[in-house]
Amino acid sequence: MPPQGKAPVSRRNAAVGWRAANQEDKEFIRFCSLPLEQALREVGSRLSGLTAEEAEEKLAHFGPNEVSQLKKLKPLQDLVKRLKSPLVLQLLVIAAVSAAIGEAKSTVIVSAMVLLSVGLSFVLDRRSSQAVERLGKRVQSRTLVLRDGQETEVRIAEVVPGDIVVLHAGSLIPADVRLITAKDFFVSESALTGESLPVEKTAAVPPSAPATSLELPNACFFGTWVESGTAQALVLRTGQRTLFGALSQRLAEERPETDFDRGVRDFTFLMMRMMLVMVALVFLIVGLTKKNWVEALLFGLSVSVGLTPEMLPMMLTVNLAKGALSMAKKKVIVKRLPAIQNFGAVDVLCTDKTGTLTQDRVVLEKHVDILGNPSEEVLNYAYLNSFFQTGLRNLIDRAILEYADLDTSECRLVDELPFDFQRRRMSVVVEYEGDHVLICKGAVEEIFSCCSRYQIEDEIYPIVPAIRADLFEEVEKLNRDGFRVLGIAYREFGREKTTFTVEDESDLILLGYIAFFDPPKESADEALKLLQKAGVQVKVLTGDNALVTEKVCRDVGLSVERVVTGAQLASLSPEELENVVEEAQVFVKLTPTQKEEVVAALRRNGHVVGFLGDGINDAPALRAADVGISVDSGVDVAKEAADIVLLEKSLLVLEEGIMEGRRVFANIIKYIRMGSSSNFGNMFSVLGASYLVPFLPMKPVQILANNLLYDFSQTGIPTDRVDEEQVAKPLRWHVENIKRFMLFVGPVSSLFDYATFALMWFFFGCREFLSPQLDEGSRQSLVSLFQTGWFVESLLTQTLIVHIIRTKKVPFFQSRPSSSMLLATLSVMVLGVWLPYSPFSQTLGLVPLPLSYWLWVAVFLLAYGVLAHLVKSWFFAKFGGE
């Protein structure tokens, strides 16, 4: 029975799950230790792979090959999860308490709030995350499998047990597999083990069963990837049954918290703390002064509702999802939603050269001997190398094969030494006229270091130190003209030697160079200017050499003041590294690890770093960056490591994406500014009024209704327009600045609340309440008048301030809100004015207001608007902020 037949790992109980995984592990180890024939038979496969029909059947049986790191929730589970958030729980508790003490109205209103906050985010979020997921599928990784005996490309999700997969450098291991053949096959298992050095895997069957499957020499695991070499492998288990699947439930923590997450959390806690203190204070004050403790409790709880940012989760998700959709229109596919705000915060963008600064149309232009004379022999050797190598099929090899169509029938591949980014070269050994010839091609410096002789025409000379510099001359000339140059060298061995290692790449004969031209991209110039204007520094991180890179940079208008090579970087201390990454714009001849180090150093310096790359050598840096950006045409591991995938590799597209990220961020900040400052203001007003006024300044049910309406007025924020100025610079989260804003702007609203209290108390005669002759009925109507007065003023001012805070400029005149934003706030204001006259007035305890009240309120609103605008302008001038 194949290991797949086992029951899937239990998710409910981690301990049980682990035991089950161990059981499965034993099965897996057994399968890797069996003779190959038997293993194939037992999983119902053969060396030529499954037929399409078999694969389909197996897919139906085993399910898609997916490891859901973020478990997809069923609608009901999702709903329950949302209800369990602290903000919503609090509302539910209040609803329950209100129901328990017979306040049915409060219960209804609080429930409506829950419905608005949870319902809206549930519906919008599910809808847009489905859309985002669909988009994600467009850039999903693929793999090669044998189906009906043919190499076929399928989505990784479609791989089934029994499939024979074909792996080469840059491939993701699409399942847990047993190797059938392997050639210089190195796998990076860092995703599973944290070990960053690649591990060599072979097809050898272990002599005895190891303790864990990770120690098997002939097994590779889902989630790891091929650094170099080639292999064919038999798929044994897929999806949640893989080692990674079993682990991923325990590794759910995933990525470290971002700047943004921390900001949101800090803010939520700030509000929660404020709320707790407030509720206790209000409860005591009301209880002590009014001697009605039930009322005090209800009032306190209602006030606490007013202070919770219950719309925050909805704001976040809806804003992000909306951002992802509008980015998709610009050919930017967001794989992980939270990456969006980081995207807007990026202030240093690191990018590779090929395809970003150049057109990605590598064309072979020259094949010359070391003196620069055209040479057919150089082309022949280069062609053989590209033709027979099986490891890495990149642009360079494709360009060579496209350039010529040579006859290779007289040659036979004996062995190969695949490309890797440390050696920067690759060799094939071919049998040619009875000899075994090793042909090596790669970066010129690296080829030189393996050569002891050179060839001109048919003469071979030793390389003596004096001529080394001369040898470089031709290459430099080509580099300066923008050519990317590779060296070609060879060495002949006897036919008795059949296996080769990297040691054999020595004592070579330098034959000549091939030169490629990859023209600079026309749009790069403009894009770089836009990025610069947007406050984003661009740095180039490439494995190519300095001369070509400088030439390309100059062509696209990127100023190059300092270039640093990988060798120089390697000799620096950590502190020096941190300085150098600031100063230099161009980094050349980097190894993959060095790309990662540069990104990490920039992050340590406090930058938010984006990294754009599409190669195997970019994967570590993509993971290390705040935002990893790859391209649809990039290798799978790069796409997998990225947060964002571009359908088109272009800095222009990237700039638009960054802007969209900033817009999303700006709207989230808007909500937080509004929420925190008006809550803070309300806090002052409630505290003062509870103490000063001999009755409840607002009924609990009114406070709740007020909040519900205010929440509704905010639903327009995710679609709101954002001022150009606001997204002109990278946006980052500054909790301190938000706190300060709250402290300065919040009290402005209290000013007008107190004015309203005075107005109701003195001008509209509510102080008569104290007069002993008054009967109970008249007293109650005075109370209602006061409460209605404050209810209306509070709602109108709160809603108005939304428009003042949404921009740094003069609202309406210099910056117009989106129409849905305008509509939401306007309708809430109209509703607020209408409620005291509406059929609901009784239920809410509202009474009609005297005509002169409306005049006063109009004056208050105007004065408030002006004052709030002035304070806001002063604040931004003094303290800055997003």
Ligand SMILES: Nc1ncnc2c1ncn2[C@@H]1O[C@H](COP(=O)(O)OP(=O)(O)OP(=O)(O)O)[C@@H](O)[C@H]1O
């Ligand atoms: N197919 C190949 N055969 C031999 N050598 C190669 C091949 N591909 C790349 N190299 C060598 O390895 C070096 C580094 O590779 P590459 O230029 O792809 O790095 P990179 O950092 O991805 O560059 P870029 O920034 O342009 O994307 C190249 O300059 C070249 O000398």
Ligand SMILES: [Mg+2]
């Ligand atoms: Mg590259």
